[in-house]
Amino acid sequence: MEPIKTFTSKTVVLPTENIDTDQIIPARFLKATSKNGLGEMLFSDWRFNADGSQKPDFALNKPEAKGARVLVAGDNFGCGSSREHAPWALYDYGFRAVISTSIADIFKNNSLKNGLLPIALDAATHAKLIAAPGAEVTVSLEAQTVTFGAGKDQITAKFSVDPFSRYCLLNGIDELQFLLSKDAEISKFEAGRG
Amino acid sequence: MAPRTLFEKIWDAHLVSAATADTPAILYVDLHLIHEVTSPQAFTWLRERGLKVRRPERTVATMDHSTPTTPRGKDGKIPVLDNAAAKQIAQLETNCADFGIELYALGSEGQGIVHVIGPELGVTQPGQIIVCGDSHTSTHGAFGALAFGIGTSEVSHVLATQSLLQNKPKTLAVTVEGKLKPGVTAKDIVLAVIARLGIGGGTGHVIEYRGSAIRALSMEERMTVCNMSIEAGARAGMIAPDEITFEYLKGRPRAPQGAAWDKAVAAWRALPSDAGATFDREEIFDAAAIEPMITYGTNPGMGMAIGAKVPAATNPTLEKALAYMGLEGGQPLLGHKVDVVFIGSCTNSRMSDLRAAATIFKGRKVAPGVRALIVPGSQRIKKAAEAEGLDRVFAEAGAEWREAGCSMCIAMNGDQLKPGQYAVSTSNRNFEGRQGAGGRTFLASPLTAAAAAVTGKVTDARSLT
Numbered sequence: 001m002e003p004i005k006t007f008t009s010k011t012v013v014l015p016t017e018n019i020d021t022d023q024i025i026p027a028r029f030l031k032a033t034s035k036n037g038l039g040e041m042l043f044s045d046w047r048f049n050a051d052g053s054q055k056p057d058f059a060l061n062k063p064e065a066k067g068a069r070v071l072v073a074g075d076n077f078g079c080g081s082s083r084e085h086a087p088w089a090l091y092d093y094g095f096r097a098v099i100s101t102s103i104a105d106i107f108k109n110n111s112l113k114n115g116l117l118p119i120a121l122d123a124a125t126h127a128k129l130i131a132a133p134g135a136e137v138t139v140s141l142e143a144q145t146v147t148f149g150a151g152k153d154q155i156t157a158k159f160s161v162d163p164f165s166r167y168c169l170l171n172g173i174d175e176l177q178f179l180l181s182k183d184a185e186i187s188k189f190e191a192g193r194g
Numbered sequence: 195m196a197p198r199t200l201f202e203k204i205w206d207a208h209l210v211s212a213a214t215a216d217t218p219a220i221l222y223v224d225l226h227l228i229h230e231v232t233s234p235q236a237f238t239w240l241r242e243r244g245l246k247v248r249r250p251e252r253t254v255a256t257m258d259h260s261t262p263t264t265p266r267g268k269d270g271k272i273p274v275l276d277n278a279a280a281k282q283i284a285q286l287e288t289n290c291a292d293f294g295i296e297l298y299a300l301g302s303e304g305q306g307i308v309h310v311i312g313p314e315l316g317v318t319q320p321g322q323i324i325v326c327g328d329s330h331t332s333t334h335g336a337f338g339a340l341a342f343g344i345g346t347s348e349v350s351h352v353l354a355t356q357s358l359l360q361n362k363p364k365t366l367a368v369t370v371e372g373k374l375k376p377g378v379t380a381k382d383i384v385l386a387v388i389a390r391l392g393i394g395g396g397t398g399h400v401i402e403y404r405g406s407a408i409r410a411l412s413m414e415e416r417m418t419v420c421n422m423s424i425e426a427g428a429r430a431g432m433i434a435p436d437e438i439t440f441e442y443l444k445g446r447p448r449a450p451q452g453a454a455w456d457k458a459v460a461a462w463r464a465l466p467s468d469a470g471a472t473f474d475r476e477e478i479f480d481a482a483a484i485e486p487m488i489t490y491g492t493n494p495g496m497g498m499a500i501g502a503k504v505p506a507a508t509n510p511t512l513e514k515a516l517a518y519m520g521l522e523g524g525q526p527l528l529g530h531k532v533d534v535v536f537i538g539s540c541t542n543s544r545m546s547d548l549r550a551a552a553t554i555f556k557g558r559k560v561a562p563g564v565r566a567l568i569v570p571g572s573q574r575i576k577k578a579a580e581a582e583g584l585d586r587v588f589a590e591a592g593a594e595w596r597e598a599g600c601s602m603c604i605a606m607n608g609d610q611l612k613p614g615q616y617a618v619s620t621s622n623r624n625f626e627g628r629q630g631a632g633g634r635t636f637l638a639s640p641l642t643a644a645a646a647a648v649t650g651k652v653t654d655a656r657s658l659t
Contacts, residue, residue, distance in 0.1 A: 015510065018511065020623075022626070022627060026605075026631070027605055027628075028606050030259070034234075035235050050631070074511065076427070080329065080623065082232065082343035102394060104427060106329060110347065110348075113345065162218065163215070174347075176350060176354060179220070179358075182211070185210050186355055189210040
């Protein structure tokens with residue numbers, strides 16, 4: 001996992017609301033025992049026909065979407081199953097941030113542990129991004145801002161992120177290391193319960 | 195001390211350390227349930243770091259998601275034909291053996307859906323924090339536990355430290371008062387709750403289900419309600435423990451016994467929310483107004499009374515959902531053709547569900563052209579149902595009686611819909627492709643599902659008397 005600080009990318013827009021983790025990666029791909037290579041299965045049933053050919057109208061299949069690192073999606077992104085395969089697939093495909101108006105709880109937690117920044121923006125700013133597929137946005141985790149547009153039309157929107165996850169993402173630290181360092185406190189808690 | 199909710203009491207009792215300005219709270223986990231699909235990578239990371247499982251005795255493993263539920267072969271074994279699934283199953287066996295974890299292996303006496311066997315064994319108990327790499331872990335909240343789904347990274351955290359970093363959620367009281375009408379079930383209550391809250395309406399919250407209609411439910415019915423909390427976006431749903439809870443647990447293999455039982459019950463009696471405790475939000479429902487429910491769309495929030503008409507597609511999301519479902523706004527669902535009926539899943543695969551379905555199947559036949567699949571939640575349930583003769587009722591009707599597992603709820607084990615097929619399912623998700631690519635799901639209760647099986651169309655079970 002590479003640290004996230006500030007990066008600039010064009011967006012891909014999926015305006016559908018309530019995109020669930022079964023769409024992000026269907027269950028039949030969960031038989032993997034590693035987390036690598038899942039990008040190929042990302043949005044599989046929306047990207048591909050049954051014969052494996054691409055659906056040309058799907059946003060990710062359009063030539064201009066190539067290389068985009070920011071996904072802008074409709075409200076309540078990532079609902080449903082707890083499968084961490086969802087952020088693994090998005091990350092493996094190349095995404096480093098997902099922007100919506102709200103992000104489902106488990107998906108948000110999973111993303112923050114995998115170098116994928118879940119960003120909930122206010123509805124007005126989000127609507128502008130939905131309406132402008134391919135917009136160039138700058139995401140700053142340090143400033144907790146998303147910036148897009150030029151000149152007097154430039155918009156900078158703040159987003160919130162749990163401070164601990166932010167620290168871990170900025171420094172490329174994983175949370176397990178932190179928990180392992182609390183061994184004495186955990187032992188004390190266990191002893192106190194008898 | 196200020197009055198506290200059930201949730202707050204459990205949260206406070208599990209704080210290894212409280213939240214600070216820079217770090218979330220660290221919570222101690224009483225019970226960690228694992229299965230074959232969301233655990234392999236976590237064990238790999240443990241091995242890479244040379245770590246042990248901190249509390250193997252607080253960890254219980256089973257196989258359910260990718261395991262087939264097809265009948266046993268002549269050798270008495272359940273055949274696993276899918277190589278990837280076989281590898282995942284073998285890996286869980288190795289991981290449990292290497293790390294000293296109790297495993298209920300495929301086909302063994304205690305095997306079953308992870309959220310069915312925890313309560314069945316009595317490892318699920320009031321006041322606990324229970325986690326599992328599965329969003330339907332909320333099921334265990336029916337016992338007055340704080341139970342929620344986690345990702346695989348968090349599975350590795352709990353394996354290694356028995357602890358989790360968590361930000362404190364808000365609380366939502368869902369109060370259901372009054373008496374249900376005949377033919378209206380726990381599944382209908384929770385589908386009505388989700389239809390009102392919406393699929394994201396509970397995000398950031400833990401639900402406590404309260405009120406006279408909830409208190410009147412059996413433990414199995416309470417599990418059905420708590421199970422689907424995640425379908426409203428809430429990570430957990432809980433119900434205060436009471437005599438019904440204690441009665442269910444008493445004598446279970448892993449429940450406390452003798453003097454330890456009395457001590458445990460005394461502690462559990464202190465768990466219910468105090469009078470005067472406040473919730474961040476409350477939603478109130480009238481039980482008598484709830485009808486048998488069915489979903490029409492592609493998320494569990496798109497539900498309605500079974501006799502209602504599909505709403506008009508007033509926004510692009512609903513338009514997309516109805517297009518996928520092949521439905522039009524304004525049409526009724528009653529009478530809509532059905533290809534497959536699935537009775538099973540962690541939502542509705544327990545004895546009371548099977549008994550309810552059997553009341554419909556008894557003396558009737560599965561309609562021509564319909565496939566009806568009945569999948570018990572655990573090997574113990576399978577055995578108990580067979581002892582009661584339920585399997586024969588289903589077989590005589592022409593339904594398939596299967597081994598225990600997730601089956602067609604998740605379509606990763608060989609049981610799935612064909613593209614375009616319509617299913618009435620007692621499971622928890624009607625997402626696009628959830629039961630098989632291109633498959634279309636109507637979620638409903640076991641009664642409604644069984645009624646669809648014998649009529650070949652969406653039917654109000656109350657009309658089959």
